[in-house]
Amino acid sequence: MEIRWLEDFIALARTRHFSRAADEQNVTQPTFSRRIKLLEEEMGVTLINRQTLPLSLTPAGEEFLTLCQQVTERVRLTRDRVREISAGQQRRIMLAAPQSLLAHFMPEWLAAQGGQDSIQPYLRATAWVAGDYFQALARAECDLALCYWPIERCDLDIDTSKCRYRVVGEERLIPVTACDNNGAPRNLLPGKRSAPLPWLAYPERGLLGSALKAHLTRMPINTYLNTQSENLFAANIKELVVLGYGMSWLPERCVQAELSNGALIRAGDKRWDVPLEIRLYRHQVQQHTDLDAFWNALPTYSLPHR
Incomplete structure (x- = not known):
């Protein structure tokens, strides 16, 4: 399966018309139709209801469209990040955090660390649930994740085994x-x-x-x-x-x-x-000079009530 097939499907879902979608993708209609058919064969289900005018998505197609949008967006973000690195540009550290920490903790904390110029808040993260932060760290969508964490015993269905953290507040x-x-x-x-x-x-x-x-x-x-x-x-x-x-x-x-x-x-x-606790997480695999320098310079924080 190729990324352009996913992009084809997104175009078809948006236009609901094979010819218009093919024009958007700069291919002939026969080539476009063949790629959509190959996509359906790869998935093993019918994604397009061809009996309606305009075309409609099957229930499986609606579900698949969400996946296509997520995958293509992640590829775009990764491509941009890789191009920055390849071009030798200084890369700012992307920090994901919930809205409450972004508004009421992060500004003062970053000022204390001297990180205003090297840290960039990742605003897409304000709509995430807790598990999303660790998935984003694993796929390098962000470099750091700032989050609340219960001090008392609490059963959480979140895999943090491949991450390290510092308590920062x-x-x-x-x-x-x-x-x-x-x-x-x-x-x-x-x-x-x-x-x-x-x-x-x-x-x-x-x-x-x-x-x-x-x-x-x-x-x-x-x-x-x-x-x-x-x-x-x-x-x-x-x-x-x-x-x-x-x-x-x-x-x-x-x-x-x-x-x-x-x-x-x-x-x-x-x-x-x-x-x-307010914890700062990073993934064990993700490494770059600025991130390592910021991480290593963080002071040790002890909770007063411990």
């Missing part, structure tokens, strides 16, 4: 809620069986969701929560909490301003806090 997930008219918490843990608290949750497949679930399981008292919605992103959850739609656990750095101005208040004492 700490964070806590703290329970917060909006205030009522008297300045008291609208929602207060642990809630009641008869009146569970409206909860704006993280998906359990995400790292923060897993860490929080493990922490609540260890609590000696029952917690009564009624999930209103799930969202991967702390910034989105915070907005809903401020608007009064429920309570949630948010990284403390993300809500410092709201706690100070009274837009938010704690929904429980420190027993409910979930301690986290």
Whole structure:
């Protein structure tokens, strides 16, 4: 299977017309049609429904289109990176991080390390779940990954065996809620069986969701929560909490301003806090001079509560 076959399929899915797609790919229609047929034979399924006008994708074709888009994008990114290296250009270190760390930790931390000029945030990563960061490190899509990591025991389905890490900071997930008219918490843990608290949750497949679930399981008292919605992103959850739609656990750095101005208040004492490390990961295989120099210059960080 060739990359250009995948590009052909993307063009056909976009135009829904063999002649127009062939023109886009600068080949004759017979050549283009033959390549699509070879692609279907390679996959062993029918990808195009040729009985409709305009053409449509079969369910297998829709699934395959997503894969084609991912693969061709990765090839493009890798090609660009390799060309930079081949041309002898200075390559900035690509650092992936979730939006909350990108906004509330990375700028100050990079300034302290003197890395503003050599580190470039990889903005595509702000929509990733935890496992995506390690897959991106393995395929050299980014050089470093900054992420939260639970300090307490937590079962995570993430393979980090081929990565190294440094602890570069700490964070806590703290329970917060909006205030009522008297300045008291609208929602207060642990809630009641008869009146569970409206909860704006993280998906359990995400790292923060897993860490929080493990922490609540260890609590000696029952917690009564009624999930209103799930969202991967702390910034989105915070907005809903401020608007009064429920309570949630948010990284403390993300809500410092709201706690100070009274837009938010704690929904429980420190027993409910979930301690986290902030870890910086790199893949064992990926090596280049600037990355090694930055990594080796990182200071040792010790968590105060250890």
